[in-house]
Amino acid sequence: MHCDLAEDAAWKFLSPRRVPAPPMATVLSHPAVPLAMACWFPSLRRPSLLLAACILSSAPDLDALGLWLGVPYGAWHGHRGASHSPAFALLVAIALAPWLARRTGLGTVRVAAFLFAAMGSHGLIDMATNGGHGIAVLWPFTTERWFWPVQPLQVSPIGFRAMFSVWGLEVLASEALWVWLPALVLGALGLVLRRPRPAAAVTASS
Numbered sequence: 472m473h474c475d476l477a478e479d480a481a482w483k484f485l486s487p488r489r490v491p492a493p494p495m496a497t498v499l500s501h502p503a504v505p506l507a508m509a510c511w512f513p514s515l516r517r518p519s520l521l522l523a524a525c526i527l528s529s530a531p532d533l534d535a536l537g538l539w540l541g542v543p544y545g546a547w548h549g550h551r552g553a554s555h556s557p558a559f560a561l562l563v564a565i566a567l568a569p570w571l572a573r574r575t576g577l578g579t580v581r582v583a584a585f586l587f588a589a590m591g592s593h594g595l596i597d598m599a600t601n602g603g604h605g606i607a608v609l610w611p612f613t614t615e616r617w618f619w620p621v622q623p624l625q626v627s628p629i630g631f632r633a634m635f636s637v638w639g640l641e642v643l644a645s646e647a648l649w650v651w652l653p654a655l656v657l658g659a660l661g662l663v664l665r666r667p668r669p670a671a672a673v674t675a676s677s
């Protein structure tokens with residue numbers, strides 16, 4: 472869910488000093504996915520792994536830094552480009568999994584799958600925003616940008632000051648409803664259904 476100007480052309484008229492900061496809402500909301508997943512899989516509840524997954528869930532928006540460097544919004548490596556694709560998330564997950572697996576004592580495949588899901592979810596959520604450019608979700612096969620047929624998420628404005636505008640508050644409300652609420656419900660369900668069974672019950676049933 473992300474900040475965006477409607478047209479690339481608008482960026483051409485922004486001097487480097489006037490290019491605004493990346494938005495905060497994305498950073499705040501994407502970690503809802505790995506946190507909800509960890510509610511279902513107790514083995515994933517390792518601080519270093521959770522921290523890495525939360526950071527990766529928001530990391531694709533680092534591509535907004537390219538706007539300062541003159542990378543066109545619509546380029547394959549521009550904002551919402553390759554870094555927002557599942558293929559890119561897979562590469563990052565494969566690169567980081569061995570290190571995090573050693574650190575947490577978990578299996579490499581399990582760690583890689585979790586990191587992939589955390590980072591890969593970013594682009595899929597951005598596809599539900601109602602503004603900006605679409606997501607290059609099929610990169611590297613195509614650089615075409617895509618949205619979901621339905622986009623309930625309010626796209627967020629650019630800049631910290633804008634985030635405290637009425638528009639910014641609308642974005643936060645939209646993300647609370649469409650991201651955090653489902654994540655909380657699914658997470659709570661996971662905590663209930665996947666809670667450890669009491670030892671006595673295990674003994675009685677065995």
Ligand SMILES: [Zn+2]
Binds near residue numbers: 497532551597
């Ligand atoms: Zn994004």
